[in-house]
Amino acid sequence: QETIKVGVLHSLSGTMAISETTLKDAVLMMIEEQNKKGGVLGKKLEAVVVDPASNWPLFAEKARELITKDKVSVVFGCWTSVSRKSVLPVFKELNSILFYPVQYEGEESERNVFYTGAAPNQQAIPAVDYLAKEEKVQRWVLEGTDYVYPRTTNKILRAYLIAKGVKEEDIMENYTPFGFADWQTEVAKIKQFGSAGKKTAVVSTINGDANVPFYKELGNQGIKATDIPVVAFSVGEEELAGIDTKPLVGHLAAWNYFESIKTPENEAFIKAWQAFTKNPKRVTNDPMEATYIGFNMWVKAVEKAGTVDPDKVIATLPGTKQANLTGGVSEMLPNHHITKPVFIGEIEDNGQFNVVWKTEGLVPGEAWSKFLEGSKNLVADWVKYNCGNYDTTKNACLGATK
Amino acid sequence: MLKVENLDLYYGAAHTLRKVSLEATKGQVTCVLGRNGVGKTSLLRAIVGQRPIAGGSISYNGQDITRMRTYDRAALGIGFVPQGREVFPLLTVKENLETGYARLAGKDKYVPDEVFELFPVLKSMLGRRGGDLSGGQQQQLAIGRALVTRPGLLVLDEPTEGIQPSIIKDIGRAISYLRDKGDMAIVLVEQYFEFARELADSFILMERGEVVARGDRSGLDGDDVRRLMAI
């Protein structure tokens, strides 16, 4: 019987396996469920899993393999920005579809890519707003791993904070290398910066593995959330599963989904996930939800278009709506980003998050930041302009993007 | 004591030892003679177990040791002074000597006095690293080290190489002393003919991997031997 092939492009080994393997399993679970419902367009879905091994050129190679050799109709994959950047040209050249489920720095909108994770305006900015309003934070440490997502996010945040009247000297930006493990000096620096008499918070864009030693050191040096709260954009339930969270209670994370949010959809999802992984303790997290939304949007779009033909599916996707797991309905926007609610959660001692704040409605993802010099005039609209970087001052689509 | 029969040995495809037989008995010195490259060292290495052999048998004290590992042979009491000294370069002189304790019972773990009597220089250099010694000193260390193991069979490959004349004389005296004690068999490879002639109780003479002559001490003065040792 003929099947529709779905590519799964997540690292199963190397440094990123720790995060990405979960997403691979998530896609497999959704495919299984979809097949139970009869598949798509009357055909079963078939997953093609490859391992790009946390190696960025290998991502491009594997993407090419999936599209040309395995002839997949869509790919769910990537976590890091660089892996996405690495596969972009491949998806453009071979005209296929990528669903990218992770929060990222924005400044991008491609015809072939659908971004179901948060853009900076769906995570970073609300988090800062919350801290300023609820915690009366006046002094900011922007602590990140030295790569493009933290750099860009912090650039946006800095511009945003300064626009809100925060003084330059009340912002400290600091970067550490990937996999940084010895946080003593950095944490001491934060402590020092935070003892200047003004309420201080840390906005953490620390990536991956470096988080665990960071939080362990915070705990050791006795920095409590009530003194200097840390709000993180890449620490979720999965990461917390590896830490003793008792000393971390009260530190924050900003996401578009938390496992602890009680909705029927979410409960069903968690149950299905734990059954699928045969592990009653397995946690869910935000990128999984983003994968879930993306997957279902794709299914809907394919059903609606009646074909898996990339051009048709790409044209159909904007406007597709999908109920997310937290009670709202997300919509794929013409800029290929989606609308999402934003939640702020505080870490609890059981490794879950207690939602302390959420946005009123859903926030539409913005591909281009208004706070960056280069992009403040850009909009992405694949429906109206068929362009990902339309310059509203020049009324022209920039560059060579089709 | 030691009985080597019809030994065959190859290096790759090169047939280096051909049906070599040799016997050594307690209280006697057996000399292996021959020009450069005839296979003397290869024979000794086969005896101590450092070279696998293709055919033949080796027995020691009636026990077949043909397939035995080197260290097990050493444990039986085969002591070896290799060509090229092979002292442990980064161990001190003392430590080099102590490696000989491996086969000894606790109460025997000391360096016998005769070692230092024979080679007084070792005593004064106990703390120096083996590799720092001069060539001759290393050679003395190598012999001393073998004596520490209280061997029942002592296998010496050109022990006088690089040693000053006075000590060569001492070594000669020591070998005859050990022989005369009667509890040790000695296999000696020696190019220094005078030295060999004085010590040998019996000898074999090799040529291209084969034994071409054998006999007791008196045979050494034969013309054959002189001719075969010549270039």
Next chain:
Amino acid sequence: MSLVHRLQTAMLLLAAVVLLACAAPASAQTPAAQPPSADLAPALEKIAADSYSDTEAALALLSTSTSPQAAVIVAALADGRLLIDAATKSVYVRAADGTLSAAATGATVSPAPAGLKAVRLNNRVRRAIDAASGALSLLAPEPARRAEAAAAVFKSRDAAALPTLQAAIAKETIPSVREALEQARAAILITAPGISEADRLGAVKLVTARGDQEALALLSNLPADATPAVKTTAEQGVAAINRSLAMWNVAQNVWYGLSLGSVLLLAAIGLAITFGVMGVINMAHGEMVMLGAYTTYMVQDVIRTSYPGLFGWSLAIALPLAFLFTALVGILIERLVIRFLYGRALETLLATWGLSLMLQQAVRTIFGPTNKEVGAPSWMSGAFQVGQLSITYNRLWIIVFALIVFVALLVVLKRTSLGLYVRAVTQNRRMAAAMGIRTGRIDALTFGLGSGIAGIAGVALSQIDNVSPNLGQGYIIDSFMVVVFGGVGNLWGTLVGAFTLGIANKLLEPFAGAVLGKIVLLVCIILFIQKRPRGLFALKGRAVEA
């Protein structure tokens, strides 16, 4: 707010606190009903609304409440035991033993109404709780709690607590607590508006004596109405504190360096055996460390599920197990693979690299790719101060532990025959065998020893790093760097190398930042090796060149 009014509130507060101090412990024991106190009502009303700002406001009310229930409520709130019934807007306290009582009266309520939910907390509320309970427990009977309360007030600088503070200081007999209380008062005196110049000057002096970051913060944020005299004294204080802090800072960085060095030492020391002594370019060394960490995880897992009481001992139990397990794996590896490669040092790189890939994947398959939680026993958590030096217990223990391992290893290698035979075997395997040394056994034991030590390093590293399949990868490069920098084959070199690199790194980091600092350090290593091509503790002489 007029002065009179303020005095009145202060008196009230004082009375309340005195009352509370006597009543609070009693009321915790006996859930006897109290008459509802009128001033609790508005607070409870706010709490019932369950919004963070309302709860915060309620706390402000509670901290001035005269009711003995106030302390009970605050404590319950802090622990998440304060429940509300959304339907009736009533508030309950659940005691530690599970009994439910009405918050307003303390009367036991049973059966418990359905649909109770805990009052939600966030950081702002937690801070308010701290301040309130600080104010409420300044006169607590236990000195430790009083000291804590003083610290809380020092932080909150809540002027309302001033009268209570005065009372507490007057009563206080223990010098250290008294000092804390006085400092708390000084903090209020400096920041609160309308304090006399003399008071402020005294306060500034007191705070200057404290000499830490917080003192600095206080002194550099004087209120607008500070007189010039106060300002200059404060400025002098700031300068003095800055001077002493600069010195302490260096010391602190050296301490960080020592601690980083000890981690490097632990990670490298097993390699100093397998690589330094045996000459195996052991790329699977990091995986041995990882296996040690996973052993710790397993031990803790068993303890958590079956013998929770033993948790404090988990690391002590894990140590020998990790050693044995990794040593066993090491011996297996040696017997199955490495032993065929002696004399082909470079090929061990290839084989051990292959092994490291397989071990990583094996762990990933068995335990999953995500981090595993390894907890810290209580004696490993927290920090203490030495002067302005903050020393964390886990780092301290790791340093001690690293040194113990080092010394033990040194003894094994230098004082036992195993050590001698190992070195003999690695220098000349063939000759060692001819001396009667059982080379195979020595090789296996040595590799086992090196691996086992890597394993116990894993136990220690599980305390500060991720326990994930990638754990080992993060240390392998540094380990090689340390061993080589110190001089291959020299244990002292490894020790000195580890601490030198650790301290250099930590002294550079504050200036250059973490990334540049590391780059600078690497360049320094490259240059250093030019000067000493065989490492810090290079062997010299013929023995080496030959």
Next chain:
Amino acid sequence: MEPIAQSLLYLDNISVVFDGFRALNKLSLTIEEAEMRAIIGPNGAGKTTMMDVITGKTRPTAGEALFAGVHDLTTMDEADIAQLGIGRKFQTPTVFDMHTVEDNLLLAVKSDRRAFANISWRRTSHEKARIGELLERIRLKDQRHRKAAELSHGQKQWLEIGMLLAQEPRLLLVDEPAAGMTDQETADTADLLRDIARTRSVVVVEHDMQFVRDLDVKVTVLHEGSVLAEGSLDQVSANERVIEVYLGR
């Protein structure tokens, strides 16, 4: 200073100290052009160390070492010294194990030592002839294509002698050439060296008195790092001290 400039090798007051141990102690020695000198002395007297100093392997703690009156050997590196024309045979034979016997000689044959020059190298007929000649002389003709690692100890000794000859140095330092050779070969080596010494300077270290006698040259006895006696073999053999520390009774 006159004689200094004339002598090929001039060692003056050389001392070498290894962590406190004096391996050479104010050693002075001169070797003339086309002179052969035999050096004997107890094990550890410093003979090899002296050669190490001359060839740049060991830097003396004090003293002066001049070659041909102008080159200060204590400041030059090994390659430069070798290029001056000082060749050496080591006490333990050191040859290039992975190279064939022939290539070992080829590497030694006097030629341009610069890297670039050797890239565009073609085997000259001169080289070919020279190597053939040497192989003949050291009796390794049959082994020419074997790897040096496969040679026996004595064969390696010969190969190294061959390499020394191939360099055509002005000064040959020969450390125990006869060790491990049969008496016949020892005599043959002596012949060879005498032959060479007609045009070049040679310093030989040996413990084989028969060999030294065959050489029939001036003998220097070293002891504890300095010269103990000098003269013909018969003269020094009669010296009581020499007998005591070296020859034995």
Next chain:
Amino acid sequence: MNGSGILDRRGTIFIVLVLAAGVLVPASNLLLSPSSPFYVSDYLVPLLGKYLCYALLAVAVDLVWGYCGVLSLGHGAFFALGGYAMGMYLMRQIGARGVYGNPVLPDFMVFLNYKELPWFWLGFNHFPFAALMVLLVPGALAFLFGWFAFRSRVTGVYLSIITQAMTFALMLAFFRNDMGFGGNNGLTDFKDILGFPITAGTTRGALFFASAIALVGGYLICRGLVVSKYGKVLVAVRDAESRTRFLGYKVANYKLLAWTLSAMLAGVAGALYVPQVGIINPGEFAPANSIETVIWVAVGGRGTLVGAALGALVVNAGKTWFTGVLPEAWLFALGALFVVVTLFLPRGIIGLWGDVSERLRKPKPDQVPEAEAPAKAAE
């Protein structure tokens, strides 16, 4: 003959095969219809091209490791530098087609608020300049590094570890966003090369062909070196460095020449690699990459050049294949491959050829001589 001619039989076969592939692969991709059994898919062309680049890198590593005994754990750095030089050229070629439409600045500079091009980017819009830099930058770095290291007589593991430190430092540096090389994301989204669209089949084919030529050229250069007397000296240096000095050879110069040349070849390999995989980022500097390169060489057969290239091909093809068919367990397969090769093929895959052909010629006794040289501590 003992391999003294530049072209022995093995080498000839190798060159013929590579050149044939260089022509046939693009040809069958461009000329045959996809249904033909000989059709090489669009996916395979750049993939095979990548292998060729890796093979060239392996040959470069083998020159210094196999023949000169310098175990470089940092050759990835030269490869990556060559790649960056090419990447910078390709970035400049994008011109105003970037997402921000800036005619001069690459995208990442626009959103990092660069006002003008950093000086070290100047000139990279000219291909000849970039091509020169592909050679010069790795060459100069290698020369500098080698000049110090070889003169100071840093050898063995000490040298290996400082090469590793070098590539590690470079990796950290290039990861820094402020370095002006795009940080972690590196350089990507290239549009065209020498005016030809980079994704066109013909361009791909041409790049593949160029890689084949480069591999053959690199091989010939290295082969020419190692069979010359220079090569014999290199081997002598590898086996007994100090002895070589006593023969009057300036060891440092010999090493330096091979080292620098090797780095330049690695740079060329990197430069050809980048347009074919479409991205260059600091991950290429990762020490693990360099170690892997060494492993290709060992798998193929150290000190044989052809073996090195073969090893690169086999390991990478294995990796591609395993990551596709055994995504969850491929590390077991790859790890096992390494272990098995070490244990059973001590002279690498190419040694198998030697063994087989030797065995065919003369049967030898079943005695295998045990490892000969006494192991020296780690060197």
